[in-house]
Amino acid sequence: MRAAEKRVSTAGQAATLAVGRQRARRPTAGMFFLLPAVVWILLFTIFPLIYALYTSLHAYRFGRISGFVGIQNFQRLFQDSNLHSTLIVTLQFVVASVTIEMVLGFALALLVHREFRLRGLVRTAMILPLFATPVAIGYLAITIFYERNGPINMLLYSLFRLDIPWLSHPTWALVSIILVDIWQWTPFVFLISLAALQTLPDELYEAAQIDGAGTFGLFRYITLPLMAPTLWLILLLRLVEAFKVFDIPVSLTLGGPGRATEVFSLFTYRTAMRFFDFGYAAAQGFLLLVIVMTLVTLLFRRIQHLYQEEARW
């Protein structure tokens, strides 16, 4: 009996060793597993990006290449006043929505981070907006922001005698889009913050409490520093997504009134699909890519170690 067990365990050890050796010696076998995905990305992401670069160096007429223009499409980026106003709209949207989502979502996570009966329900409820089809939400929001007898204006009117031109006034239209975005994405900040809060070690809090730290002290000197990497990560993910925003403006305001809510992606989409100016649209796309990449490079160092576990090999 003993001998049998021993044999099994030595066999196990031998196997571990063999596997270990295999790991070290034959990464080519691993390549066999990895290759399809790598080729897939090269084919469906890297190749299109290169094709987009090629496109951006050409002029298009009626949707067909009409000639090589070098960097002219990129030069146009600097002179196009429509593009500049689009950039400003996008920036306003990004700054307002991401700031409010971060503050609101984190505050809510701090509030909910305790034992109480409805916590599971709150968590589940917060998942619903996050995965609700953005286009459908924008479409639904048309009826919610409806100016005559829509639910929001009805409420505001009965409370404060307010009548807000949500979708017909340029500023309010942008506010509407920001509000919908906040509704949809605050849960994102909330869920991730809450998950991270739950991993913080209790001992630190107990020790600090023994040392006489107050609620604010605990927050300022323990919670905030420990949560900083997570918050940077959330900020980065939110910023990247916010700069790409497309669905909600399209379905809620179609970029209007006028061009008040024409965000970057929508502007580029129209350059390509309405005016068939593919070359210039591709150049615009690269500008957006550069903006997003810059953000990522600036912020990635702060969160890199969160991915260290996967990179441990």
Place this chain on the structure above:
Amino acid sequence: MVALTRTLKQAIFYLILLLVLLVTLFPFYWAFVNSIKRPEDTFQPTWIPFLQFTPTLEHWESELAIRETRRSLINSLVIATGAATLALLVGTPAAYGLARFRFRRPNNGFFITWFISQRVIPPVVVAIPFFLIFRTFGMLDQLLSLVLLNATFTLPLVVVIMTQMFHEVPTELEEAAFVDGAGRLQALVRIALPLAAPGLVATWLLCFAFSWNEFLMGLTLATKNAIPMPVYIAGAEHTRGVQFWFVGVRVLITILPPAILAVLAQRYIVRGLTFGAIKG
């Protein structure tokens, strides 16, 4: 006195919670209540069916009777199912490779970062070349194109999440299988996959939800036959005007599948959203 402030604090806590839940869930209820109201009841501030107004299913029936609606629903189902399955088929082996083998130059960390970084690219940047490429191949307005693209967009998620899953399952059983002469592929299919099954299912659900919700590529590539639900819905307002009751029906049939699937995959959502950085 102390007890009083505590009760007060409790009360404020639950009040805030109630407000948050109200704001979060209101749009869903609003869509629902409109979908069962008669047109003449639409602008009445009534909220409780049967008590305040007589509900009706006629809008659900007439909306689902429309051929285009049914076609878009089926399209979305095909695209999301196909894309999620394809992404798993391609991504899971890669994840297994990254979890069980050590690569050098480039190393495993590089591959992981490279996969994640694909998600940084704004869709509108690749939408243009995809349109031109698919036009060249005569693949505009085809479900296959949208399956391929959505699989591409969800592939990085699969690779990253599944790599973690494989890291988390014990390797002893696989090692025992090698002793018995099993190959790597057999070890993956027979042992590692069943062990990682919960993560696999959750990843599939998340990929389904993301693909179902995708809009920009659908809008760019689909013109008629391949139109998925989000694109269908975005065009509806301008052809039929804003009829609250139809908005309610359409929004609910679009929103519910991904939202319900995401709730089913709850345990893995935080991972999915942060590409594995936070486990949750």
